Amino acid sequence: MIRRSRRHKLEQTRQETNCREKTKRQNMNSTNSRPEQCCGVHGRRLELFCQEDETFICVLCVPRHSSHNFMLLHEAFSIYKDKLKNALTSVESKVQELKNLQKKKAKEIADVQASRL
Known part of the structure; x- marks a missing residue:
């Protein structure tokens, strides 16, 4: 159990770092490319759209929108x-x-x- 949570936390930290690094690189090299947007709370890539709130969310935000509908x-x-x-x-x-x-x-x-x- 401890190993799994450490592994999950490590993976989450890597994803947050990767998202932030990509955004920094793209902002520095922003010619025609769109910067990848990250969740302000979790630092992860925004992958879903909450139809009720009409907001973009990451997969970790899903529990906060428990009874909502989502789309890619x-x-x-x-x-x-x-x-x-x-x-x-x-x-x-x-x-x-x-x-x-x-x-x-x-x-x-x-x-x-x-x-x-």
Whole structure:
């Protein structure tokens, strides 16, 4: 039991150190690469997305979110990317509608001003 907990603690410390070292290296060499994000509490790599809290968590944070639903980060990115695309399409169509309305109103104003002359 003691060996297992020591081994687990040693592995956790290694992972925390690796995560911090990777982040430092990537921050120093950050050209096009995204730095790996680490858990602020455990120092481990963020691997999951808590759907209820809408936060990224590491595997050690799971007990704190015991009754929550999780998904892998790439799945969450895909879902939110699709939602953003849909929202953008909707906004773009509304902008186009407003431009058309603006043109129509400008024409009506021009017609009214022309009829006054």
